Amino acid sequence: MKTRTLTSALLSSVIAVGLVGTGSQARAEFPEKPVEMTILFGSTAQTIGQLLADLMSKNLPEPVVPVSRAGAGGAVGYQYVNSTDPDGYNIVWNSNSISTGYHGGQMDINYSAFAPIAKVSVEVPAIAVRADSGWDSLTDMAADIKERGTKLKVGASGKGSFTHLTTEAILASQGLSDMAVHVPYDQGRAPVELIAGRLDAAVQWPGQFISHHEAGTLKILCVTSAKRISQLPDIPTCAESGADGMDIAMWRGLAAPAGTPPEVIMSLEAAAKAAAESEEFKEAAKTIGFEIDFADHAAFGDLIARDDAIIAEMMEGIGMKAQ
Structure with missing residues (x-):
C-alpha cells in the first residue's frame, strides 16, 4: 500500500512537471498578443505595409496590426518605436528614411537604434x-x-x-x-x-x-535605378535619360528596437518571408508597382549599414546633410 502511494505521488509529480513544462512552452510562444507595425508614410508605403501586416498575421499566433505614425520624414514613427520595449511587440515598416532622417537632422537616432528583421521590397523613384x-x-x-x-x-x-x-x-x-x-x-x-x-x-x-x-x-x-524596372520595361533609366551613373532605389523592410531577442526576430522574419513569397503579395507587386526583394535579418543589416554611408555622402554632396 505504501509503495503504491509513493508511486502514485511520483506519477502525479511527473504529470505536474509535464503540465508545467507544456504551459511554459506555450507561454514562450511569440507573439502572445498583437504586434503593432508602425507605418511611417502614406501612399504606396502604407498600402504595401498594410498588406504585409495582413499576410504576416496568417503565419503568426496573433495578428500584426498596422498603425500609421507619419510625420517629419519618418522621424515621428522611428522615435516612437525606439521608445518602446525591445520585446518584438512594436516593429517599424522602415526604409532608407532612417538614414535620410538622421543625416538630415530630423532625429538624433540612427539605424543602430534598431534590430533588422527582414528586407521585403524595393521601390525605385x-x-x-x-x-x-x-x-x-x-x-x-x-x-x-x-x-x-x-x-x-x-x-x-x-x-x-x-x-x-x-x-x-x-x-x-x-x-x-x-x-x-x-x-x-x-x-x-x-x-x-x-x-x-x-x-x-x-x-x-x-x-x-x-x-x-x-x-x-x-x-x-x-x-532612378541602374536598371529598368519590371513594371515599366519601356521607360529608360535616368542614366539613359541624361543623368550619368545614377543608381538610387529605396528598400523597405522591418525592424524592431535594438536588443529584441534573436528568437523573436527569427519568428518575425519567418512570417515576413512567408508573406513575401505568397501569391497575393506577388500580385500586389505587379499592381502597385514595386519589386519583391527579400533578405534575412543579417543580410538586411549589412545593406542598411552600407546604404547609410552612401546616403550620408550623397546628402553632404548636395548640401542636405545637417552640420
Whole structure:
C-alpha cells in the first residue's frame, strides 16, 4: 500500500512537471498578443505595409496590426518605436528614411537604434511631367528650362524625405539645382498637383504615376535605378535619360528596437518571408508597382549599414546633410 502511494505521488509529480513544462512552452510562444507595425508614410508605403501586416498575421499566433505614425520624414514613427520595449511587440515598416532622417537632422537616432528583421521590397523613384510638356528626357527638360530662364517647380515628399533627396540628385545631375523649387506634397498628392498644372515635374513612386501615364495625362521620363524596372520595361533609366551613373532605389523592410531577442526576430522574419513569397503579395507587386526583394535579418543589416554611408555622402554632396 505504501509503495503504491509513493508511486502514485511520483506519477502525479511527473504529470505536474509535464503540465508545467507544456504551459511554459506555450507561454514562450511569440507573439502572445498583437504586434503593432508602425507605418511611417502614406501612399504606396502604407498600402504595401498594410498588406504585409495582413499576410504576416496568417503565419503568426496573433495578428500584426498596422498603425500609421507619419510625420517629419519618418522621424515621428522611428522615435516612437525606439521608445518602446525591445520585446518584438512594436516593429517599424522602415526604409532608407532612417538614414535620410538622421543625416538630415530630423532625429538624433540612427539605424543602430534598431534590430533588422527582414528586407521585403524595393521601390525605385520615377520622375514624371505632364504629357503636353514637350519633354521626352531629362536633357530635354534641362535644356528648355535653361533656355527660358524660369524656375522648375518639382513636387516630391516633404523636406528631407527620400524622394526629396532623389529630386535634388536629379536636379544636380542636370545643372538645375539653382533653377528649381522643391514643392513638398505628402500623402501622394504630387501627381495630382502635376496634372493640375501647379507643378512642372514630380518625383514619386511609379505606382503613383503608372495609371496616369497609361491614360496619357502624364509622361514618366525615367526611373532612378541602374536598371529598368519590371513594371515599366519601356521607360529608360535616368542614366539613359541624361543623368550619368545614377543608381538610387529605396528598400523597405522591418525592424524592431535594438536588443529584441534573436528568437523573436527569427519568428518575425519567418512570417515576413512567408508573406513575401505568397501569391497575393506577388500580385500586389505587379499592381502597385514595386519589386519583391527579400533578405534575412543579417543580410538586411549589412545593406542598411552600407546604404547609410552612401546616403550620408550623397546628402553632404548636395548640401542636405545637417552640420
